[in-house]
Structures are given as structure tokens and as C-alpha cells.
Amino acid sequence: MNVLISGGCKNGKSFFAQQLAADLAAGRPLYYIATMIPRDEEDRARIRRHIAERAGWGFTTIEQGKSIASLIGREDVDLSGSFLLDSVTAVLENEMFPVALKDGKAEFLGEDRDAPERVRQELVAFARAAAEAGGSVVFVSDGIYGDSCGYSESTENYRRALAGADRALAAVCDRVTEVTYGITEEWK
């Protein structure tokens, strides 16, 4: 069963998603798809904190911040397992706004205008491949659509692209859940 989880930031989505992914595993392999590509010490500290929080849950971590569809057919990945992909937001950011690391510092390479369509297709392909293999994916995204101010062009492109990915995933997922302060609302 594939699930899309979204809602406001810092609302308990990740914790809920971890529990759900562990429940869905039911004895099969349980994977955490780590999507953050660290750019500085702040990122590295956050990753250490996330790893500590996941300790004891039984997750095998797969580092995959880009090209999600490349997980299909990999020998060390059992698609009949349970995957937690946290987050769609990070994958899109990594692909739309790639950086090069130079002497430990991130250098922006500009906006990849083909990324929105590519990311949408790869996420949907991964969801379908897992479903066909009898596995499950819990996708975590972020609701960043309630602001009144306009943003820069590239940020609006990003918001539109993330909403597009969310809607494409919502269409192929069996369940769509919004999390608000740990409380869930079922949309599908």
C-alpha cells in the first residue's frame, strides 16, 4: 500500500510516517530513503539527529537524494519491502537546485527547469514498481501553499512543482493523509 503524507511543517509528519512504514513492513525489509544531501555543518548535525531518532526502529538506510527511479532493479533493494521516503520536498530541491560542493561550501549551479516533470515521473514510477512487487512506500511531503505573499520566480516554480508532485502521487497512492500537530485527516 502506497501512502502520501503531507501537512504543515514541524507538525509530526515524520514521526507518524516512521510508525506507519514500520507497521506496513510486517516482517519484510524496512528501508529509510535518506534524501538530504548535506551542504554544511548544520545539515550534518540534523542528519546525525535523524539517525539517532531512527535508532532501534529496524530501518536500513539508503542514501538517495536524487534519481529515485534508480532504486528500481537495484540488487540491494527489495521492492517488496516497506519504504519511507522523507521527503519529496528534499528530492525536488536537490534536483531543481543542484549544488556543487567546493572546499566544503555549497555552490549553486542554477535552476534545472526539466526537474519538475522528471521528479514527478520518477516518484510515480517508484510507487508503481513497489506496488507491483507487493511492497509499500510512505511518501512524506510538505504543505507550503497557504502564504499570502508572493515569492521570487524560482520559489514559485518550486512551490508549483512540489504541488504537481504531490498531486501526481496522490493520484497513484492508496491513501492520502494530512497531519496537523500529530492529528491525522484522511483525504483518500
Added chain:
Amino acid sequence: MILVFGGAYQGKTEYAQSLCGDAADKTTEICDLSDGGEPDFTKEIITGLDAFALRCVQEGVYPADYFRERRDQWEHCVLVATDISQGVVPIDAGLRAAREANGRLLIYLAEEAEQVHRVFCGIGKRIK
């Protein structure tokens, strides 16, 4: 009247069209206020209420009053608004006033609406 709201880019217009029974052989006429102008209530679907509220405030008109005065004209419509109520308070005083006026407009319309639907990730849910 049916009120449809939700965050930006959530698929609100497509959802409104589905409420109107749009299919391959039927396309409901849409008046999109985000491009400027005043509402054309002869159209079944009116989108971009938030952009219209901003223009009203800039011109010294209270958007809820505008709709109240035309109460008999939009009874058959599906009104579509982007929810702009969830973010940080805008620094710009004009935007701040517009956001408040937009909120008051939607409270009025939600009260008057026969049905209110919220759209999330392309999925709509009737909440009134």
C-alpha cells in the same frame, strides 16, 4: 453557491470543474479574476477571489461588501479562492489589509454557501 478553497497549486479549478460535471463534451465557462477585472457572474465558475480581494483593497472597496451588494448575482456560481491565511503576517501594510479583507470575505461566503469544499493534493472534500 458553492465555495471551493485550498492552498496554491492544489488543483482547485479542476475540482470546481468536476463539481460542474465537466467532461470531454462539456467545459464550464470560467471567469479568472487573477488576470484583473471584475467578476462576471454570468460565468458558472469564478476563480482568483484572493487576487480580486487584493485589488478591491487597493481601490478602497471592501470585498465582502462588494459581494454582499450583489447577493442575487452569484447564487448559482462556484466560487474558487486560494487559502492565503496560513503564512506569516505580511510586512507590507497593503498586503496585510488585503489578507484580512480576504479572510472576512471568505467567512461571509462560507456562511452563505450551500456547500464548502476544501482541496488538498488534488482531492476535494466537502466540509459544509
